Amino acid sequence: MRVPVVGHGTLRRRALRRRVLWSCGELLVTVGVVLLLLVVxxxxxxxxxxxxxxxxxxxxLEGEWGAPGAPGPAGPSEGTAAGGGDGKPPSPARERGSGATGSVAAVPRRxxxxxxxxxxRLGLRVPVAEGVGKRDVLDKGYAGHYKGTQQPGQAGNFALAGHRNTHGExxxxxxRLRPGDTVRVETAAAVFTYVVDRTLPRTSARDGGVIGPVxxxxxxxxxxxxxxxxxxxxxxxxPEYTSTYRLVVWGKLRSMKPR
Structure with missing residues (x-):
C-alpha cells in the first residue's frame, strides 16, 4: 500500500490559503460593523x-417673541375661516406692499x-430658516425657505423644503396630509393658517414650477x-431614502392673526 506524501510546498500553499480566507473573513466582518455604525x-x-x-x-424663537405658541387641533376644524382657504387673502389682512399685514417685511439673513x-396632524413643530442649504439649514432638522419665493402671508407662494429621512426628517x-388639514406658520408679527388643498405624489427634482408664484x-x-x-x-x-423625485403638498392661506 502506497502512503501519499505531501510536500512542504503543498503545506505552505494550504496554510497561505487559510490565512487569506481568514483575513478576508475578518475584513468583511470589520466592513460590516463599520457600515452598521454608519447606518446607526x-x-x-x-x-x-x-x-x-x-x-x-x-x-x-418663542422666547424672543415673548409668547409661546401651541399647536391647535388637527384637521379642518381649526378656527373659522376668513377667506375660506380659497387662495384669496383672509378678511383681516390689509395689503402692505406685496404682502398682508403681519407678514415678514425684511428678507431674513441666509x-x-x-x-x-x-x-x-403630524405633531410637527420646527423652525423655518432662510435658504435650503443642507449643512446650515436642512441637516439641522429645519424647514428651509426657498430663496426668491414669498414670505408668510404674502401674495404668491411661500415655499419650503425639508428632509424626509435622517437629520430630524x-x-x-x-x-399623510389630506385636503382640509391645517398648516400654521408663526412669525414675530403674526400667525398664518394655511389649509392643505392638494398633493403631487411625484415629480422631477428639477420641476421648478411647483414653487412658482402660481x-x-x-x-x-x-x-x-x-x-x-x-x-x-x-x-x-x-421615495423614502432616495433623492430621485420630489413629493409636493400645496395649501392656501385661510387666516392671519396678529400677535
Missing part, C-alpha cells in the same frame, strides 16, 4: 441631534431661523393652480 449614525443619531437642536431653536412651522410624513408642475401640468393666490408649498424627496 445616519438613521438614529442625526435624527436625535437634529430634533434636539430644532426644538431648542423653536424655544428660542440660514437665519425666523419662523415656526406647525402641522397639527421633519417632512417624513407629509404624504405653483404648477412643469412636468405634470395637471397638478397645480392657474390663478394668483396666497399659497404654501411643502417639498421633500421621494
Amino acid at each position: 449614525h445616519q438613521v438614529w443619531w442625526t435624527n436625535r441631534q437634529a430634533r434636539h437642536d430644532a426644538a431648542r431653536e423653536v424655544r428660542a 440660514s437665519q431661523a425666523y419662523a415656526v412651522l406647525s402641522v397639527p 421633519p417632512f417624513r410624513y407629509i404624504n 405653483p404648477r408642475s412643469t412636468d405634470r401640468p395637471a397638478y397645480g393652480y392657474t390663478e394668483p393666490g396666497y399659497y404654501i408649498t411643502l417639498t421633500t424627496c421621494t
